[in-house]
Amino acid sequence: SKTLFEDTFHEARKNFQDIFRKLFQGGKADMFLSNTDDDMLEAGIEIVAQPPGKQLQSINLLSGGERTMTAVAILFALFKVRPSPFCILDEVDAALDETNVERFLRVLRDFIADTQFCIVTHHKRTMAECQVLYGITMQRRGVSSRIAVALHEVDTIQDGGVPGTS
Amino acid sequence: SKTLFEDTFHEARKNFQDIFRKLFQGGKADMFLSNTDDDMLEAGIEIVAQPPGKQLQSINLLSGGERTMTAVAILFALFKVRPSPFCILDEVDAALDETNVERFLRVLRDFIADTQFCIVTHHKRTMAECQVLYGITMQRRGVSSRIAVALHEVDTIQDGGVPGTS
Amino acid sequence: MRLKRLVARGFKSFADKTEFEFDSRLTGIIGPNGCGKSNVVDAIKWVLGDQRAKSLRGSSMTDVIFKGAEGREAMGMAEVTITFEDLGGRFDGATEIDISRRLTVDKESSYLVNGSEVRLKDVRDVLLDTGLGTGGYSVMEQGRIDAVLSANPEARRAIFEEAA
Amino acid sequence: MRLKRLVARGFKSFADKTEFEFDSRLTGIIGPNGCGKSNVVDAIKWVLGDQRAKSLRGSSMTDVIFKGAEGREAMGMAEVTITFEDLGGRFDGATEIDISRRLTVDKESSYLVNGSEVRLKDVRDVLLDTGLGTGGYSVMEQGRIDAVLSANPEARRAIFEEAA
Ligand SMILES: Nc1ncnc2c1ncn2[C@@H]1O[C@H](COP(=O)(O)OP(=O)(O)OP(=O)(O)O)[C@@H](O)[C@H]1O
Ligand SMILES: Nc1ncnc2c1ncn2[C@@H]1O[C@H](COP(=O)(O)OP(=O)(O)OP(=O)(O)O)[C@@H](O)[C@H]1O
Ligand SMILES: [Mg+2]
Numbered sequence: 001s002k003t004l005f006e007d008t009f010h011e012a013r014k015n016f017q018d019i020f021r022k023l024f025q026g027g028k029a030d031m032f033l034s035n036t037d038d039d040m041l042e043a044g045i046e047i048v049a050q051p052p053g054k055q056l057q058s059i060n061l062l063s064g065g066e067r068t069m070t071a072v073a074i075l076f077a078l079f080k081v082r083p084s085p086f087c088i089l090d091e092v093d094a095a096l097d098e099t100n101v102e103r104f105l106r107v108l109r110d111f112i113a114d115t116q117f118c119i120v121t122h123h124k125r126t127m128a129e130c131q132v133l134y135g136i137t138m139q140r141r142g143v144s145s146r147i148a149v150a151l152h153e154v155d156t157i158q159d160g161g162v163p164g165t166s
Numbered sequence: 167s168k169t170l171f172e173d174t175f176h177e178a179r180k181n182f183q184d185i186f187r188k189l190f191q192g193g194k195a196d197m198f199l200s201n202t203d204d205d206m207l208e209a210g211i212e213i214v215a216q217p218p219g220k221q222l223q224s225i226n227l228l229s230g231g232e233r234t235m236t237a238v239a240i241l242f243a244l245f246k247v248r249p250s251p252f253c254i255l256d257e258v259d260a261a262l263d264e265t266n267v268e269r270f271l272r273v274l275r276d277f278i279a280d281t282q283f284c285i286v287t288h289h290k291r292t293m294a295e296c297q298v299l300y301g302i303t304m305q306r307r308g309v310s311s312r313i314a315v316a317l318h319e320v321d322t323i324q325d326g327g328v329p330g331t332s
Numbered sequence: 333m334r335l336k337r338l339v340a341r342g343f344k345s346f347a348d349k350t351e352f353e354f355d356s357r358l359t360g361i362i363g364p365n366g367c368g369k370s371n372v373v374d375a376i377k378w379v380l381g382d383q384r385a386k387s388l389r390g391s392s393m394t395d396v397i398f399k400g401a402e403g404r405e406a407m408g409m410a411e412v413t414i415t416f417e418d419l420g421g422r423f424d425g426a427t428e429i430d431i432s433r434r435l436t437v438d439k440e441s442s443y444l445v446n447g448s449e450v451r452l453k454d455v456r457d458v459l460l461d462t463g464l465g466t467g468g469y470s471v472m473e474q475g476r477i478d479a480v481l482s483a484n485p486e487a488r489r490a491i492f493e494e495a496a
Numbered sequence: 497m498r499l500k501r502l503v504a505r506g507f508k509s510f511a512d513k514t515e516f517e518f519d520s521r522l523t524g525i526i527g528p529n530g531c532g533k534s535n536v537v538d539a540i541k542w543v544l545g546d547q548r549a550k551s552l553r554g555s556s557m558t559d560v561i562f563k564g565a566e567g568r569e570a571m572g573m574a575e576v577t578i579t580f581e582d583l584g585g586r587f588d589g590a591t592e593i594d595i596s597r598r599l600t601v602d603k604e605s606s607y608l609v610n611g612s613e614v615r616l617k618d619v620r621d622v623l624l625d626t627g628l629g630t631g632g633y634s635v636m637e638q639g640r641i642d643a644v645l646s647a648n649p650e651a652r653r654a655i656f657e658e659a660a
């Protein structure tokens with residue numbers, strides 16, 4: 001229905017503005033409906049984003065890492081409107097440098113209170129944030145198995161080895 | 167013309183089979199033309215890839231890193247048919263773990279003899295392979311500048327700092 | 333309402349029965365390329381009723397059954413069980429809810445809730461009840477984070493409506 | 497035939513004149529997110545004659561001109577110069593070839609080879625001569641490596657034909 005979408009949209013928009021600022025430590029972003037003159041049911045969603053100190057430009061001109069941070073802000077903005085009991089993220093931090101991973105994790109912490117998260121990652125800083133770490137290995141080629149991993153063992157796991165056996 | 171494409175294709179195919187095996191340290195891969203009964207000019211190119219120890223499956227079932235390695239094999243296979251004087255790679259190693267970055271660099275070395283490469287990367291191992299490193303920074307927000315970087319200074323650069331000033 | 337455990341057997345590269353405890357607020361999954369991390373994500377989507385082969389990177393639903401590996405035969409069935417702790421005691425006062433899904437190479441599909449065979453519809457009702465309706469569990473697949481930005485404005489709206 | 501140098505001024509985030517020596521066989525470019533690394537890649541594509549705004553992530557060709565930043569005005573022109581060493585001495589015996597491209601906010605576009613103004617066609621001839629015809633320089637853009645796999649078979653063929 002039109003009203004439910006509108007309410008959801010307004011709440012998501014406000015969340016997006018806040019979360020973007022937190023993730024970028026400044027700057028501003030917004031989302032708005034296009035084509036609203038004809039029919040709100042036909043409206044598309046436009047996004048604008050301006051990292052701190054930079055000019056407002058099309059999101060296509062943003063860098064890879066800036067795009068990920070902006071997309072994460074949208075994802076979390078929507079999620080906050082209707083949080084679910086758990087959320088799974090598969091390598092969302094792939095394009096982020098160390099500073100941005102840190103900022104991403106800081107925002108993630110606000111959501112962990114109400115939602116269980118499971119995150120697949122190659123970033124050591126993200127692994128350090130996790131309370132439990134599972135390493136997946138293929139000791140026999142083509143067959144996966146799981147082992148519990150302590151933070152100091154992550155290098156062995158990532159190289160395909162098994163802790164305690166090297 | 168049909169013949170030029172066919173010759174190119176056969177050479178690229180052979181290169182692909184070799185380079186894939188080098189990148190995966192085993193396994194096998196192939197590419198073939200589909201729809202050849204109607205018209206070779208309409209044919210599409212199909213790809214199959216089987217990492218060592220695994221079953222032959224659709225490339226869609228491959229992991230993120232396996233897809234990158236397979237795509238790199240195709241890229242280099244084509245490149246070898248008609249090498250150009252220089253080649254620029256922007257974060258092609260993004261999805262690769264340490265072991266695969268190592269294998270990627272080993273194959274890259276074969277191409278450096280005839281082609282100059284410029285590679286944008288976040289991987290330390292790739293940086294260590296480079297003969298010259300340029301760090302890009304934005305000491306004043308929104309304005310880029312370039313500095314030469316020695317390998318032991320890369321952490322400072324990646325965190326957005328400038329060597330010698332911390 | 334919280335996720336407790338996941339058990340997979342014969343599902344993609346998890347040939348042998350493999351168990352994951354998801355008790356903590358933030359669980360990390362790590363490992364080298366191709367070892368099976370995204371397959372764990374697929375297992376969760378699958379057991380919660382995902383009907384789209386493409387969403388699991390396959391072309392047919394039976395692509396999720398372990399196809400064999402070096403020195404190891406293909407298996408005849410994939411099975412995943414997910415366990416939730418439901419303190420609301422909605423299921424005959426039970427505090428734990430097990431949802432299982434099975435699929436054989438002959439395409440025989442079955443769903444179980446707390447050991448009793450049910451229909452897909454019943455699984456969906458259970459999930460809706462516990463706040464995990466379609467889209468109610470949030471999964472951001474590998475390589476898909478950029479999609480919400482690269483999508484055109486109308487497609488983006490579709491993502492919004494699905495989430496809200 | 498080898499790449500020697502790149503100089504950019506007023507191009508995207510490179511407001512001030514910035515120079516890169518590309519003398520080595522493997523040059524690495526590093527730095528944090530958003531600092532300008534992919535903009536260097538765009539500068540090379542642009543000076544070699546790329547006519548597609550989308551390929552440079554923009555919607556209009558003038559998007560490459562420095563738009564200003566905190567405490568810094570926008571500039572009126574973008575200029576990039578690339579220098580090759582051509583041991584074949586194809587250009588009046590000169591061993592170095594400079595190719596420059598300029599674009600003003602009023603959309604005035606110009607190309608120069610060794611300081612003399614030429615047409616885009618002449619730049620393309622120079623590039624063809626030196627083995628750098630369209631597609632002759634290989635650029636794999638960020639996030640695009642997966643495209644050759646996710647493309648359908650016919651689109652993939654188009655990539656082949658372009659490269660071969
Ligand atoms: N039905 C199946 N039977 C056996 N193996 C399978 C099956 N389906 C997928 N696989 C294998 O699982 C592997 C992919 O695993 P997955 O995508 O989970 O890797 P990953 O750990 O996420 O790696 P990356 O870090 O590269 O993303 C592939 O090598 C694929 O061949
Ligand atoms: N015409 C312009 N004027 C000023 N700044 C611009 C212009 N065009 C692009 N930019 C800025 O350049 C930045 C993007 O730079 P670039 O894509 O090179 O980053 P990057 O170093 O590759 O980062 P990442 O590691 O995240 O990919 C953006 O913040 C964008 O706002
Ligand atoms: Mg994966």
Ligand SMILES: [Mg+2]
Pocket residue numbers: 063064065533534535638
């Ligand atoms: Mg970039």
